[in-house]
Amino acid sequence: MKSDFLVVGTGIAGLSFALKAAKLGTVNIITKKAQVDTATNLAQGGVAAVLGESDDFESHVSDTLLSGDGLCDEDVVRMVVKDGPSRVTELMDIGVNFIKNEDGSLNLGKEGGHSDRRVAHAYDLTGKEIESALIERVRKEKNITVFENHACAELITEKVLEVETERTKHRCTGALVLKVSGEVVVFSAKICVLCTGGAGKVYLYTSNPDIATGDGVALAFRAGAGVANMEFVQFHPTCLYHLNAKNFLISEAVRGEGAILINSKGERFMQEYEPDRLELATRDKVARAIDQELKKTGADCVYLDISHSDSNFLKNRFPAIYHRCKSLGIDITKDPIPVVPAAHYLCGGVLTDQFGKTCVENLFTLGETACTGLHGGNRLASNSLLEALVFAENAYCYCKENWGDMKLIKQSESEKWQKGRGEALDEEIVVNHNWDVIRRIMWDYVGIVRKKSRLEIAKQKIGVLKGEIEDILETYRITPNMLELSNITLVASLIIEASLKREESRGLHYILDYPSKDKEQKKWNVFYKDKINTPEGRIVR
Missing domain, CATH: 1.20.58.100 (Fumarate reductase/succinate dehydrogenase flavoprotein-like, C-terminal domain)
Structure with a gap:
């Protein structure tokens, strides 16, 4: 299979890039499950950007840097924040229906770590709204072909000599793709883009979908790319705690609208851990506070209580959460919601530049798969969808600018990848x-x-x-x-x-x-496959 672009993944990063890249050439998108099996589709909060009259770029930059705890790349933060409003407008232009006020202005939410209301949302179904609009556009684009149930098994690379440095580097020329039948197919492309999402399924409890197995990070690492900041795994503070609720998130926006955290005795406890921001402290601090409270009391969960708010407001603002909890016997207009922290987001990932490029030539990574420098040591709520949109645009602009220099490398049709292996494993x-x-x-x-x-x-x-x-x-x-x-x-x-x-x-x-x-540790630790025990320390820019 040949195309100009090979995109692995169908979340907001992959689909946004594919729609733009289709202006330049043909795009093959592969996804190991169905198109809608993505973290984007589950996202409840929204897209953070400076969209309100009382807000400004400096405030969003400051909030992001504070959350990142000294490890953000400030140049990247400023670039992303400045481009945010344009990317939100672009989503609306392709049909994303963000909720608006009666005067036509965007109804903006406020979430933990934000100093102002700046989250554009579609109630608590924002990810689904964005994913649906993007998929609809992709289906109409003649230059895009989507291959469902195709798993990227391995990136195809070759070694090339870099003239300027006289050093050997790797170039990505395509991928070996495994179909559910066991057949291996070669996908060749000028540009390969990994947008496979995060790795929440590495943990027992996670808010992530089943597809979040760190595929992009593993594929890029094996191909020679660097990975950075892998120690920074974000645990969302409030995942619904119920025997029949699999990875269902209670959005940050619930706390933004006034919900409080209480323990099993009905006592509010955040004032003991974060007396200034309370429930609206950054996710790392709220998650640690809950973890410590659970250890102290021996309880299985804590509770998020927003029952003091108007019932009609809650039903309209959080329809998905309301109906999901109601189906489990929890009426959020009357009852506190049982919650626990769960693995949510990988702030580290494949190291990229401001265009999403890795150190492997012709290999890009976008979205949660990438480590761009935006999030540092802790992602600010609702900055993830923003990052995906901005870097999809940047990667497209780079490809457009350098399109004349990009060539398709011929691949040998190889089935050797499965040959030499034994019979199928008959016991899963x-x-x-x-x-x-x-x-x-x-x-x-x-x-x-x-x-x-x-x-x-x-x-x-x-x-x-x-x-x-x-x-x-x-x-x-x-x-x-x-x-x-x-x-x-x-x-x-x-x-x-x-x-x-x-x-x-x-x-x-x-x-x-x-x-x-420790100020001496204020750096990114970057790992490469040939020296995993001796990572490079990259000073924060």
Whole structure:
């Protein structure tokens, strides 16, 4: 399969870029599940941008830098914030219906860490609204072809000599793609763009969809790209706690509209941990406060209470949350909502420049897969969709500017990738068991509050599992489930290595052995596959 662009993933980053790239040439999009199986589709909050009369760029920049705890790239932050309003307007132009006030102005929400109302939303169905509009446009674009149930197994690279430095570097020329039938297909492209989302499924409890297995990070890392800030995993403070509720998030916007956190005794507790911002403190601080409260009381969950608000307002502002909770016997207009923190967002990822380019030639990463410098040590609420939109635009602009220099490299049609492997694995329990063990290890040993001794145990346990999984991959014919297991194992090991390397507490990384910040640690730790035990320290720009 040949095209000018190969896009892996169908979230906001992938679809936004594909629609723009289709102006330049043909685009093949592959997704391992259905088009709508994305984190974007589950996003409740919205898109943060300076859109209100009382707001300004400096305030949004300041809020983002404060949340990032000293590790944001300020140039990137300013670039993204400044471009934000244009990208929101662009979404509205393609049919996204953000909620408006009676006077026609956008109804803006306020979320944790924000000093003003700046979140454009479609109530608590914002991600679904955006995803639907983008998919509708993609279906009408003749230059775009979408391949569902196609898993990217491996990037195809070649080594090239860089004339200026006389150093060898890697160039991406396409990908090996695994169909559910087991057939491997070669997809060739001038430009490959990884937009596979995050890695929440590395943890036992997550708000992420099942597809969030860190595929893009693993693929790029194996191809020679650098990954940075992997220790910064954001745990959303308020995931619904119910036996029959799988990864359902209670939006940050609920706290933005006045909800308070109470413990099992009905006592409000955030004043003990964050007396200034209370429930509207940044996510890392709220999640740690809940974690500490649970450890102190021994309870299974805390409660988010917004029952003091007008019932009609709640039903209209949070229709999805209201109906989902109601179906489980929880009336949010009367009852507090049981919540716990859950793995939500990977602030680190594949290291890119301001155009989404990696150090592997012709390989871009966008969205949660990437580490652009916007989020630093902790992402500000609703900055993720904004980042995806801005960097999709930047990547397109780069390709447009350099289109004449980009060439399609011929690939040999190869089925050797599956040859030499044995029969199909006839017992999925082998895969499922290792998957469950990894997620439990990460939750117990590499969670919200960390300790060096626990990280060392996790490293040893994941190392043993990694060897077993590599044996399975070499012995049996590879399936999509086995690919995900391999990817999640690699991502887990990267999170552990990065957590051990940062000997301080900063942002989302809180470690009991080093409870304070260390100015000598104010840098990004960048890992490469040929020197995973000796990461490069990149000083924050």
